[in-house]
Amino acid sequence: MTQAGPEQLDRHATARPGPAGNWWVVGGMGLVVFMASLDMSIVHVALPQIQQTFGAPASTVQWVVLGYLLPLLALALPAGRWLDTVDRGAALIWACAGFAVASLAAGLAPTIGWLIAARIVQGMAGTVLMNLIPVLITTSVDPRVRGRAMGVVDTMGMLGLISGPGIGGLIVASMGWPWIFYVNVPVCAALIALAVRRVPRAGRIRLSGRSTAIEALLLTTGTVVVMLAFTLASGRTPYWLILGLTAVPLLLVWHRLPVSRHVRELVRLPAMRRPLTALATTATATGLLFYMVPFYLATVLRTPAPVTGLTMLALPLAAAALGPLAGLLADRYGYLKIAMIGMVTMICGLLTLASAAPTWHATDVAWRLALTGIGIGLFNAPNMSAAMSAAPRSLVATAGAATSLARQGGFALGPAAATLVWGLSGFGVDGFGDAFAVAAVIVGLGLVPLPDRAPENPADSGETAGRPPGTGR
Structure with a gap:
């Protein structure tokens, strides 16, 4: 062909x-x-x-x-x-x-x-x-x-x-x-x-060609090693960390390959790096949340399985309801402004969960998950729009791949981070609140670099995909 x-x-x-x-x-x-x-x-x-x-x-x-x-x-x-x-x-x-x-x-x-x-x-x-x-x-x-x-x-x-x-x-x-x-x-x-x-x-x-096959082999091997390490993650032994570190040489070899040049060029763009960082941190916090909350509901609150399932629906339902509104607001007021509001709202929801107590009921968890979901719904579409607007036209598919990797990598890292924090507390009740607080800090790390100059909404700036970054209002 x-x-x-x-x-x-x-x-x-x-x-x-x-x-x-x-x-x-x-x-x-x-x-x-x-x-x-x-x-x-x-x-x-x-x-x-x-x-x-x-x-x-x-x-x-x-x-x-x-x-x-x-x-x-x-x-x-x-x-x-x-x-x-x-x-x-x-x-x-x-x-x-x-x-x-x-x-x-x-x-x-x-x-x-x-x-x-x-x-x-x-x-x-x-x-x-x-x-x-x-x-x-x-x-x-x-x-x-x-x-x-x-x-x-x-x-x-x-x-x-x-x-x-x-x-x-x-x-x-x-x-x-x-x-x-x-x-x-x-x-x-x-x-x-x-x-x-x-x-x-x-x-x-x-x-x-062959170069892509070599790249795929290196990244697949490294990913398998990291996934196995995440499966074994525990706060009590360092073996999972040692296993995960064996992926570093593979990633260094990939970094030196000519095929990685376009990815490196893309990530060097500040207007691209900031949305990717924010996406990775929010996905990690979300993965942590989906892993820890069912354990909290089942082992601490003794919530029946059907009630646990309904309680967990509060987050994605709230996020789904806010998605179209977030896109409309982003087109009108700017991608990063709405994404930042979403991240701050998500942090507030996670901090309310950090005070988790054995005396709570499922409804106490549900409204806090809904608040976190509102933040996720306000964040996702504007942040994705900011990332894709910052991408040069010749690398727009690579930019889409980078966002997918940041999201999926965050989802995979979340349960490992949860297990690590929970393990440090001896897998006790206090570990749940500690994990939710750490999730809030992780989202905050992604928020720090986000306000810098990056493409704003094209309705104000006339920007299209491929326009040089930093040309927003």
């Missing part, structure tokens, strides 16, 4: 269909993120049935989840660089097709090894899809409504996380666990039809 030329790609990147076409693409990307978020949350419900079907140990079954997450972390940057050199409309079609085939293979899996392999392939296709979401939104809608478009997609992602356990329970109970994978097939078919009709295509795609 031939590769699209730079001129073709540049015209493709800046093509702006009519208003109806623009929002069709936004809706399609919302469907992508809904499907990907649903897939991450729905599988957890089916793990007991999957374990029973194959008679596999829990340590093996957990890789049904980890196998999907591994490519999202390890291949985000190589996939982003690849997407900067190929036609994105064609890449969307092939990624949807790959996700559908892998989903079908997962549902038909005769062994646990087959299922894990299918999940890895599914994660590879999902990596391309997740990287394409911010790219296609940035290049398909008018910059003056970019925040609103990001807000719609962010809300769809939250709805996917919220509905995953409920939908998964119904599917597993009525049709069996393979159908949690089969449901992806018609969704992918609809996305392919949308891509054919609504997403401009300027050429074909081709596979990457």
Whole structure:
């Protein structure tokens, strides 16, 4: 297959269909993120049935989840660089097709090894899809409504996380666990039809060369080592830290490779580095929260499982409700202003949780989670808009990959940080409040560099993707 030329790609990147076409693409990307978020949350419900079907140990079954997450972390940057050199409309079609085939293979899996392999392939296709979401939104809608478009997609992602356990329970109970994978097939078919009709295509795609394969191997190995270290993280022994440090030489080798140059150039941009830092810290705090709160509800408050589930819904529901409003406010008042308000609100919510006491009820936790969720909802879409607006046009897909890596890496780091803080307190009741306080500090670390100059909302500055950073109002 031939590769699209730079001129073709540049015209493709800046093509702006009519208003109806623009929002069709936004809706399609919302469907992508809904499907990907649903897939991450729905599988957890089916793990007991999957374990029973194959008679596999829990340590093996957990890789049904980890196998999907591994490519999202390890291949985000190589996939982003690849997407900067190929036609994105064609890449969307092939990624949807790959996700559908892998989903079908997962549902038909005769062994646990087959299922894990299918999940890895599914994660590879999902990596391309997740990287394409911010790219296609940035290049398909008018910059003056970019925040609103990001807000719609962010809300769809939250709805996917919220509905995953409920939908998964119904599917597993009525049709069996393979159908949690089969449901992806018609969704992918609809996305392919949308891509054919609504997403401009300027050429074909081709596979990457040997340098990308070497990069992917280094990053995958390093990611596996770090994930294993996180699994073993404990405040009582240093072995998990020693294991994690073995990934450092691999990352240093990657840093010296020529293929890492574009990523290094991107991160050097202050207007790009600040949103990425904020995204990583808020994702880490969110991962910590989702890990610790169920333990607190179950072991300290003795809350029944159904009540625990309903209480946990307070955060994503609040975040989903605020997503569209956050995008609208960001388009009007500036991306970073609204993102900063969201981070401050999130810190306030976490600090209220830091006073966690054994005398609380589930409602005491729920309203604090809702306050934190309001902060997350106000933060996500404006911060993503700021990051993508700061990206040079030639690196817009790499920027999307960097945001995906910052988010997924933060989610993975959160439980490890929670275990470490909790372990330092002897895994006692006081450890919960300490962990929530540490989460607030982590978000604050991302807030410190955020107010510096960076692209403001294009409605005020006339900025488009690829404009030099720091040109905001």
